[in-house]
Amino acid sequence: MGFYSRMPVKLKLTLGSAVLLTMLFVGYNALQYVLMEKWMIQREKSNAQRNMNGILNYFLERESGFTQEQLPEIRHYLDKINRDDQRIRIMDAKGKPVITVTNNVSEQWVEPQPISRQEVFISRGGEHTLLVMRSPLTIFEFKGTIEIVKSMAEYEEWSAAISRFMVYFTLAAVVLSVLVGWLLSWRLLKPLQAMAQTIRNVKNKGLHERTKPPANGDEISTLMLLFNEMMDQVEEAFRQQSRFVEDASHELRTPIAIIEGHLALLQRWGKEHPAVLEESLQASLQEFTRLKGLVLELLALSRAEKNSLAPTPLLTDLDDHIRVMVKRVAPIYRGFQLVTKLEPLGGATVLISVEHLEQIMLIIIDNAVKYSLHNTTILISLMLRGEYVCLDITDYGIGIPAKDLPYVMDRFYRVDKARSRDMGGNGLGLAIAKRLVERYKGKLEIDSREAVGTTVSIILPISTDGEQRLEGAV
Incomplete structure (x- = not known):
């Protein structure tokens, strides 16, 4: 087992497929051989039974008894119906042969044996395989046994020929299965070997290396x-x-x-x-x-940016949480008006912690305050948008140039580096907010026009788990 475990996968697949196909071929050949043998034996038994029925009918149709004068006529009939490699023998009640006709079957091969009911069997003793069928015979005062012995030499020749054919066929199957196994393993392992080579290239040449997968979709x-x-x-x-x-x-x-x-x-x-x-x-x-x-x-x-978050409570009264939070932070931004426009959510729940929601809102509100020059109104609105809850924070400040919009949520990216440095910005706030929102399977979207203002949308999915929990609680 240890040697097998150390073998290459290609050799394992080749040997495994070869053994499997060989076993299938051997099993199929064995089944064919058994079925063929049964068919040939059954055919010989049927032929012997037809002969036996013909002989019995012959004697039953005769009007006279079984006498010495009739023996030549009976012998002539038996010679006529006797087949090649077959012997027909009629014995009296004591097993003494009365009439014997034979074609290449010696009388010594099977000892005479009187019976009381019909029997048929295969005798494999000695050098010959014989089919023996006996049936009791009663004609007037005569009581005896009819015995038909058929040599199975033809059956043995056919059996030997079939055996040789199956051996050759099995050997050919072994060779074929090895070839098929090798081709199959080569075909299966070729893309894996290519991927292994790509991994080696990644190690030696860099992370830009890629595999070329086949187009078969397996x-x-x-x-x-x-x-x-x-x-x-x-x-x-x-x-x-x-x-x-x-x-x-x-x-x-x-x-x-x-x-x-x-x-x-x-x-x-x-x-x-x-x-x-x-x-x-x-x-x-x-x-x-x-x-x-x-x-x-x-x-x-x-x-x-961590892959896991602590267990998060479900926020059901999101509008109340936002209203309380805005009221608490409003004194920090003196000179600015934080206006709320919160639509009822109809019991919809979102999966987010209060701390993270406040952190995200503070980052966005802080940016809105920094880049608002004359209009000091910050609008905070909440609404349902299909299967999502949308929290918009809008300022009416300097806006963001269109060329900078795709990058403002990248780490350390600042539209006006000198202005950001003077205001204490490091270009990390929106990156942090984006990562936090994405951890809750939400989206952070920005819509901005220069000299008009900016709207940052926090889009969070409505929690179906929350609905199930609420239903269970009720």
Whole structure:
């Protein structure tokens, strides 16, 4: 078993298919042989039975008894109906032969035996295989036995010929099954070998290597397609990770360089110039605060991109939660009006935690406040949209250029880098919000026009599980 487990898959498939096909051929040949043997024996028995019935009818139709004067006539009749390689013998009640006619069957091959009822059997003793049929005979005062012995030499010749044919056929089947098994294993393993080569190429040449799946749509083709999709995701994740490291390094480098410069300035001039000391400390503290915020946002983004979330409660009164949250954060944004327009949801539920919902809304409201110049109204609206709940946050600020819209939810992407830096933005807020919404199988959509305003839509699916739980609770 250990040797078999170490064998190559190709050899396993070849041997397995060869053994299976050989067993099928052998089983089929054995069945054919048994059926042929039974048919040939049954045919000989039927022929012997017809002879026996003919002899019995011959004697029953005779009007005279079984006398010595009639023996030549009876012998002539038996000679006439006797077949090749067959012997017909009539015995008296004691088993003594009275008439014997034979064609190449010796009397010594079967001992005479009187019987009281008909019997038929195959005798395989000695060098000959014989079919023996006996039937009792009663004609007037004569009581005896009719015995027909048929040599099965023809049957044995046919049986030997069939056996030889089946042996040759089985050997040919073994060779054919090995060839078929090898071709089958080669055909099946060819795409897998190609995929293995692609994996080696990925290791040596990079993540851009892909397999070429066959167009037959079978399981192996599906596996290769899934492998390509997985490699696409891995390559994209690696590209995003590289870009993330580069962007994070760049973002971290700036405040660190500023802090380092001010510390060097303090070391040289800070002790003798209080104004320089105050300015450098204030700038360093400001950059440190920005650096701390960046690290916290990176941690939040990392948590948002995890594959699993903690058990999440169902929000049923979503409008009440939003109204309470807006009322609580309104004092933070002095000078701005947070206007709510919340439609009743008719008992619809969404699967999201209160903390994540507030985090997403705060990110979007904070952006709306930062980029609103003159119109200080922020509209927060809630409505049903088919099988989804849609929460829109609209500002009437500077808007987003059309060329930047596809990228504003990428990490570290900022439309106006100088303005974002002055306002403390790191380009991570919308990326965090997008990841959180997607974790709840929702979507984050942005519609914006320059100098008109921006609407960010939080679209969450209505939870059918929630409906079932509510029904169960009722």
